[in-house]
Amino acid sequence: MMAHNLGEARIRVPDRIQRGDLILVHSIISHPMDTGFFRDAEGDPIPAYFIKLVVVTYGGSEVARFEWTSGISRDPVVTFTLKADKEGLLTMVWTDNKGAAFRQSVNIGFASV
Amino acid sequence: MLYPFILAWTSLTATLPLTGPGIAAPPPTLRRLAAGVYAALGDIGRGTEGRPNAGFVVTDSGVVVIDAMASPRQAEELVQAIRSVTPQPIKWLVLTHHHSDHHFGAIVFRRLGAKVIAHPDRRVLASEAGEDALIADWVRVVGLDAMRGFEFANVPDRPVTGADTLRLGGRSLIITHPGPAHSAGDLMVWLPRERILFAGDLLVEDGVTMLVDGSSGWLLRALAAIDSLRPSSAVPGHGAIPVRPARLVARTREYITGLRSAMRSAIEQGTPMGRAMASLPPADETRPVSLNSRRRRNAVRVYLEEEKAYMGLDSAR
Numbered sequence: 001m002m003a004h005n006l007g008e009a010r011i012r013v014p015d016r017i018q019r020g021d022l023i024l025v026h027s028i029i030s031h032p033m034d035t036g037f038f039r040d041a042e043g044d045p046i047p048a049y050f051i052k053l054v055v056v057t058y059g060g061s062e063v064a065r066f067e068w069t070s071g072i073s074r075d076p077v078v079t080f081t082l083k084a085d086k087e088g089l090l091t092m093v094w095t096d097n098k099g100a101a102f103r104q105s106v107n108i109g110f111a112s113v
Numbered sequence: 114m115l116y117p118f119i120l121a122w123t124s125l126t127a128t129l130p131l132t133g134p135g136i137a138a139p140p141p142t143l144r145r146l147a148a149g150v151y152a153a154l155g156d157i158g159r160g161t162e163g164r165p166n167a168g169f170v171v172t173d174s175g176v177v178v179i180d181a182m183a184s185p186r187q188a189e190e191l192v193q194a195i196r197s198v199t200p201q202p203i204k205w206l207v208l209t210h211h212h213s214d215h216h217f218g219a220i221v222f223r224r225l226g227a228k229v230i231a232h233p234d235r236r237v238l239a240s241e242a243g244e245d246a247l248i249a250d251w252v253r254v255v256g257l258d259a260m261r262g263f264e265f266a267n268v269p270d271r272p273v274t275g276a277d278t279l280r281l282g283g284r285s286l287i288i289t290h291p292g293p294a295h296s297a298g299d300l301m302v303w304l305p306r307e308r309i310l311f312a313g314d315l316l317v318e319d320g321v322t323m324l325v326d327g328s329s330g331w332l333l334r335a336l337a338a339i340d341s342l343r344p345s346s347a348v349p350g351h352g353a354i355p356v357r358p359a360r361l362v363a364r365t366r367e368y369i370t371g372l373r374s375a376m377r378s379a380i381e382q383g384t385p386m387g388r389a390m391a392s393l394p395p396a397d398e399t400r401p402v403s404l405n406s407r408r409r410r411n412a413v414r415v416y417l418e419e420e421k422a423y424m425g426l427d428s429a430r
Contacts, residue, residue, distance in 0.1 A: 008426065028420070028426055
């Protein structure tokens with residue numbers, strides 16, 4: 001059903017970006033996002049295990065922050081628009097409630113016209 | 114926790130009227146497809162909401178039944194229908210998958226001495242909350258009376274995960290797992306000499322196969338496999354037997370590929386799921402598997418598949 005490689009993350013941006021473009025950023029991370037409300041096949045409760053914070057930085061400064069609860073699907077996708085006004089790294093860090101932080105970056109570079 | 118409840122409820126695969134509590138349904142109508150090969154017709158024109166189809170093959174050494182109907186009572190009616198054709202003992206029951214509406218009558222055949230052939234993967238979305246919840250949900254659908262004598266009987270005596278040929282009384286039935294298309298434990302039954310296919314819920318009369326526990330990619334592969342058999346007759350899991358099986362397969366494929374490309378382009382454009390589905394009619398709230406509900410549920414499913422594929426995490430395909 002899901003990718004089982006915990007924390008594997010992808011960020012996708014358009015192949016060709018020009019300065020000033022409003023671009024779509026797609027991201028996904030592989031995570032079980034267990035709510036804590038379910039039991040496993042043996043009947044034992046599955047403890048809550050979910051991403052609680054996503055921080056997006058662009059060229060070194062924070063541009064977005066998502067504070068999540070367990071009410072988000074497994075392998076959560078975040079899609080947002082970004083004004084591409086500078087070249088630099090777009091970095092996302094997903095932190096879960098066990099304290100693990102997963103990081104992924106893409107370079108935002110402008111196509112020569 | 115409303116959401117898991119909705120998941121459990123919406124994954125039921127039939128609803129009330131003709132199968133409801135206190136309403137006596139007529140025994141299934143038999144259609145003879147070839148010498149000794151019969152389809153037991155469930156409801157027609159109600160899509161997945163109707164009573165399912167089943168079938169059976171009569172040989173000189175016993176009967177092979179394909180699918181067990183939705184309750185012990187329905188199964189008993191099927192046994193009566195079989196008895197109207199042959200006194201041969203029922204040797205085998207093949208289950209095309211593990212959804213309640215196709216196997217909840219299995220115990221009746223087991224008690225008559227039949228062995229069960231099924232895929233060993235019995236996991237279905239509807240059983241996520243446990244077997245008791247699955248039964249309780251199903252009692253609400255078919256009524257307590259129809260469930261009298263119920264026990265689970267879908268653990269296979271003869272598990273099939275690839276392809277298996279059942280030989281009985283000079284007949285051959287080729288049983289194959291086409292991949293997790295409609296559900297994890299899908300099987301189809303092919304009679305090579307008669308060119309008759311029992312497709313289970315890979316096919317539904319209206320061409321809107323549900324991707325309940327499977328995936329659109331595997332369904333497309335399953336449809337290709339059905340095409341390559343060139344069946345002269347294909348019995349869908351629900352509804353009328355198509356005059357031309359290839360047309361129903363093509364219609365199903367067009368529906369699925371159309372949905373995939375619509376969802377794919379929505380994702381590429383950053384369109385959220387809700388808006389990507391805006392053109393579909395609303396789901397019927399109390400009818401989880403009506404045509405409109407099925408179309409929306411499939412759209413959700415395919416949107417999520419395409420999202421993963423677009424992001425390169427496409428293990429589900």
